[in-house]
Amino acid sequence: MYSIDFQKKKGFICDMDGVIYHGSQVLPGVPEFIRWLNEEKKSYLFLTNNSGSTPKELQQKLARMGLDVPEEHFYTSALATAAFLKSQAPGCSVYALGEAGLLNALYDADITMNDIDPDYVVIGESQNYSLNTITKAINLVLGGAKLIGANSDVSAPGEGITVPACGALVAPIEMATGTRAYFCGKPNPLMMRTGLRLLKCHSEDAVMVGDRMDTDVISGLESGMSTVLVLSGISTPETLKTFSYRPSMVLNGVGDIVRAAKGKLKTAK
Incomplete structure (x- = not known):
């Protein structure tokens, strides 16, 4: 060092x-x-790497803490995921499990939602993760959809607790399908190059x-x-x-x- x-x-x-x-x-x-x-x-x-919040929500979160940081100073794994999909398959459709940060980023990249025959299954941090949604994701991947994770973190710090992060939510889908997800967040060099x-x-x-x-x-x-x-x-x-x-x-x-x-x-x- x-x-x-x-x-x-x-x-x-x-x-x-x-x-x-x-x-x-x-x-x-x-x-x-x-x-x-x-x-x-x-x-x-x-x-x-947290895909749940939009840059504006992060800006407002810091503002509530007394920190003035303009919106353009934030970049998330959700934005990295949307940028990756837009570059790989413009106009593609996805089945997405995530919060506003991920969904808004996908919509802004002209990516549409599709729970019947999507091109991709995209997983981020989600409050709506359940047996039903994971079963849906598994069967869509088995049907040919490609599996994408916003980030590979398996845990994250919460209010005095540790909470499961995206990598932990993707793992059951990987295990049930035998498919490895492609993760767009850190440490993916694509996200770092975009940051620079x-x-x-x-x-x-x-x-x-x-x-x-x-x-x-x-x-x-x-x-x-x-x-x-x-x-x-x-x-x-x-x-x-x-x-x-x-x-x-x-x-x-x-x-x-x-x-x-x-x-x-x-x-x-």
């Missing part, structure tokens, strides 16, 4: 859950971090900040970015030891990025 000169970096891609907030609570140091990004005129993007393009930034000038080794750090590493693992979410110093790769830096939270940039960070774990 090595130190990053944050002042020289032009762009920051940040995960959200466990990095910016837990549930409805802003994490320590986040307001200072966002203020620093704006003051230093850094390009930044909040990039989340939105930042108008080269990978060597950008930093990936996240709380997960298996999605955030690996996606930044494989995209040629510097990587920061923050210990404010899923990962701990103990879980870090189980991976064969390492982030560029390990910090307690995003507030440490500001302190490091100003030369005031005394110790970094």
Whole structure:
């Protein structure tokens, strides 16, 4: 691991859950971090694997927490999924299990809903996941529909609990059909390349900040970015030891990025 000169970096891609907030609570140091990004005129993007919310809903969620971040600074696995399908099969139809973030992204990409003979079965985080919906999805895949997952995360932090994420919801469909899903979210390099393009930034000038080794750090590493693992979410110093790769830096939270940039960070774990 090595130190990053944050002042020289032009762009920051940040995960959200466990990095910016837990549930409805802003994490320590986040307001200072966002203020620093704006003051230093850094390009930044909040990039989340959670497919449930639209960028506008994420913008409003942060606004309720007292954080002013314009809508264009958000990119989700739902948008990545819709962009992938539009590039692969323009005008295709899907059977989708998901929330507003996924459904709106699909509609905006001119993709239609079809529960009879869709081209794709698309799974995201969903409150309507049930035996009936999973049975429907299984039989559509067995009938020839291709299986897509918004992201491969198997769990996510909730309000003091761990909740199943998209990867866990897709798994029964994979097992019942013998079909492997294609996941569009992190660590898929397509999502990271889109993020860098939105930042108008080269990978060597950008930093990936996240709380997960298996999605955030690996996606930044494989995209040629510097990587920061923050210990404010899923990962701990103990879980870090189980991976064969390492982030560029390990910090307690995003507030440490500001302190490091100003030369005031005394110790970094």
